[in-house]
Amino acid sequence: MPPFSLHRQIEADSILIRDLALSQVRLQNQKKVPWLILVPRRADVTDMDQLKIEDRALLMEEMTLASGALRKLYAPDKINVASLGNIVPQLHVHVVARFKGDAAWPHPVWGRLEPEPYQLQAIAEIKVRLNDEVLWTQ
Amino acid sequence: MPPFSLHRQIEADSILIRDLALSQVRLQNQKKVPWLILVPRRADVTDMDQLKIEDRALLMEEMTLASGALRKLYAPDKINVASLGNIVPQLHVHVVARFKGDAAWPHPVWGRLEPEPYQLQAIAEIKVRLNDEVLWTQ
Numbered sequence: 001m002p003p004f005s006l007h008r009q010i011e012a013d014s015i016l017i018r019d020l021a022l023s024q025v026r027l028q029n030q031k032k033v034p035w036l037i038l039v040p041r042r043a044d045v046t047d048m049d050q051l052k053i054e055d056r057a058l059l060m061e062e063m064t065l066a067s068g069a070l071r072k073l074y075a076p077d078k079i080n081v082a083s084l085g086n087i088v089p090q091l092h093v094h095v096v097a098r099f100k101g102d103a104a105w106p107h108p109v110w111g112r113l114e115p116e117p118y119q120l121q122a123i124a125e126i127k128v129r130l131n132d133e134v135l136w137t138q
Numbered sequence: 139m140p141p142f143s144l145h146r147q148i149e150a151d152s153i154l155i156r157d158l159a160l161s162q163v164r165l166q167n168q169k170k171v172p173w174l175i176l177v178p179r180r181a182d183v184t185d186m187d188q189l190k191i192e193d194r195a196l197l198m199e200e201m202t203l204a205s206g207a208l209r210k211l212y213a214p215d216k217i218n219v220a221s222l223g224n225i226v227p228q229l230h231v232h233v234v235a236r237f238k239g240d241a242a243w244p245h246p247v248w249g250r251l252e253p254e255p256y257q258l259q260a261i262a263e264i265k266v267r268l269n270d271e272v273l274w275t276q
Contacts, residue, residue, distance in 0.1 A: 047217045048198075049205035053276075060186075060198040068186035078227075079185045082220035086236060086244035089216075098224060106224035110246050136189075 004041040007090040015123055017130050022058040023093075025066060025136075027126060029030040029117045033109055034074045034097040036066045045091045048083050061138060063093055070097040073126075080108065139159045140148040142179040155211055155268050163204060163274075165264060167255045171247055172212045172235040183229045184251040186221050199233055199276060207272040208235040211264075218246065234249075 006024070014026035022042075028035035040059060045051060051059060063071050067079045076097035083093045096109055104112040118126070144162070152164035152175050166173035178197060180185045182191060189197060205217045214235035218261075234247055242250040256264070 043141070047205065048219055049202040049209075049217065053199075056198050056202060057195055061191075064187040064194060071187075078224055079187065080220070080222050080224070081186055082222070082246075084218050084220070084246055086216055086218070086246075107173050108220075108222055108224075108246055108248050123231065 002043040002104070005044045007088050007092075010037065010039060010090065010092060015127070017127055018136065020058075020062045020065065020136060022055055023062050024129075025062075025069075027093075027118075027123065028134040029123070030038065030113060031116050031118045031122065033099075034070055034076070034115050035109065036070065036095045038062055038066055038093040038095065040091055042091070043130045044048060046085055046089045047091060050091070050094075059093065063095060065107075065136055065138070066095040069130055069136070072134055073129055081107070082110075084110065140181045142181045144177060145226050145230075147226045148175065148177060148228065148230055154267065155265055156274065158196075158200045158203065158274060159171055161200050162191055163200075163207075163268075165256075165261065166232075167261070168251060169254050169260065170241040170251050171237075172214070173247070174208065174233045176200055176204055176231040176233065178223045178229055180229070184223055184227045185229060186231075188229070197231065201233060203272075203274055203276065204233040207242070207268055207274070208233065209269055212270055219248070220248075222248065 014028050017025040017027055023038040023040045026037040063081055074097045077100050078098040080096040080098055150165050155163040155165055161176040161178045164175040201219055213233045215238050216236040218236055219235040
């Protein structure tokens with residue numbers, strides 16, 4: 001099994017928040033909507049159904065933890081969860097806090113938002129809040 | 139707990155294929171891409187993280203079964219899996235077979251495809267194939 005290596009496009013577009021049992025938790029650098037990315041640390045996997053059953057169970061629970069983190073910090077109207085990967089093939093799961101009237105509502109966010117990166121100070125603050133205010137275990 | 143009742147919009151847009159332990163498996167009536175919908179038979183749930191942990195594990199495995207069904211019948215390049223629900227709030231998971239060069243590629247399918255329903259004969263044939271050629275257990 002080759003070692004896990006983060007795809008350079010995901011690395012460029014998001015910031016590492018923390019490691020969970022299976023996945024990296026990353027903040028998408030797009031301030032229009034609160035948006036986390038889970039990247040399972042498994043090499044050469046592009047789709048969820050290619051994970052082993054134990055990893056699939058872990059991933060579902062980490063999707064739930066990421067959803068809970070967004071609920072705690074942002075109280076969204078809806079959570080969107082998706083594994084797409086048509087452009088970046090490395091398996092990654094989007095967990096996005098959606099609000100009625102946000103910049104893409106009611107459409108999905110992908111391809112619908114102009115880039116609007118966070119300021120560095122904002123990233124630092126969100127990272128602290130995600131790590132200090134969220135219980136990342138069940 | 140109120141009884142489960144399928145949202146009328148999902149009922150109008152898709153055809154029941156079979157029941158799994160947790161979810162209805164439905165065929166989206168859109169012939170541009172092979173597209174299944176899983177609808178957990180749980181009342182008043184809009185997001186995956188609102189399911190109990192046992193149901194979340196079942197749902198992950200049913201997402202895997204639906205992915206495998208699409209792989210078996212269509213040999214797609216990619217599977218897209220998503221729980222969105224910004225328009226239809228009842229929890230439902232899209233499992234979509236994607237092909238390089240399909241009508242929405244590389245974008246997500248939602249909001250990108252003109253309606254193109256199947257002919258009745260095609261629906262009947264797909265339903266038979268999904269039920270006869272796919273092993274819906276692991």
